[in-house]
Amino acid sequence: MSRQLEDLDRIDRQILRILQRHGRLPNVELARRVNLSPTPCLERVKRLEREGFIRDYVALLDPLKVHAGLVVYIQVTLANTATEALEAFNQHVAGLEEVQECHMVAGGFDYLVKIRIKDMLGYRRFLGEKLASVPGVRETHTYVVMEEVKTDTAVAVPDPEPKTKSARR
Amino acid sequence: MSRQLEDLDRIDRQILRILQRHGRLPNVELARRVNLSPTPCLERVKRLEREGFIRDYVALLDPLKVHAGLVVYIQVTLANTATEALEAFNQHVAGLEEVQECHMVAGGFDYLVKIRIKDMLGYRRFLGEKLASVPGVRETHTYVVMEEVKTDTAVAVPDPEPKTKSARR
DNA sequence: TAAAAAACCGGATTATGTGCGAAAGTGCTT
């Protein structure tokens, strides 16, 4: 029904790679870059969207210009790790607008939370007013980011298998 | 010359908030949502781009469908933290396609690196073939993500100050 | 309060997205 990554040919993957970088590229220009006419190119894009390879399109803002230049990672350990406790934590954290990412991790602590705020004052406020009120938090460890070396929303799209003369199906 | 966040009125901020979620929303529709006609709305968008509030537009892919479903965080400690060593590390890491984020942090270690790969095998290969060859790495700590609770590219855009009758300039 | 500047709107023009039938290419069967 829905294709796997293996089913995508070279052009489909090219399209994904390009749109990951230039989400608003006009279809005519995209078509030119992948050596297709606009019609089949658009058809491919629509299909990739329909099949879920492309989730959505977003504008990326400059964090500094919207007062979110400071990145802080917080390791969080919960008081108990029963399913309901985890679920409750998930719910709460997902609702905090400062939180950009939240992952449940295996290892020495339970969660790794990434937040963006304006400055240290903003962080203190977040920690005191928002995170403290989240139920079940036993311990937190703060890591302040001094420099963002790399930030990339794009993921690597591997090249198609050379030609196994196919076998799937 | 270029505006600050404080100079943006309610409509500009609305536009930013909307485009962060729907980067490909047609201008006519965007205009309708912010109660403007298409012309001034487009003018505002263009201006926000020109002034750098909007950095670019991208398509977000489904990591699972492109064989990048596994997220791993790696804490990295360097052998020495001289400026050139840091710079060398930055350069190398930025070139690795599996690396989605890399931050220099203050605290117990030096870097926090986020990577996306297909599975554990992919991670082992990355660690052995890619990261190992990066110069100056003394120690690494791996944290495997079991569940992505929240992932958000949007940042919070604060509401404008009620009305200080202005004073800037 | 008046002048100047900025923002807005409507309509015209241009460019882009989209639908359709025909043509070309591909792979499989016999």
Added chain:
DNA sequence: AAGCACTTTCGCACATAATCCGGTTTTTTA
């Protein structure tokens, strides 16, 4: 290797959206 079915592509026609322009309204400033 020829033929058939299927997929993909193309080019043209149409619909929709982006862009430009002139004039009007609103806001800012002196």
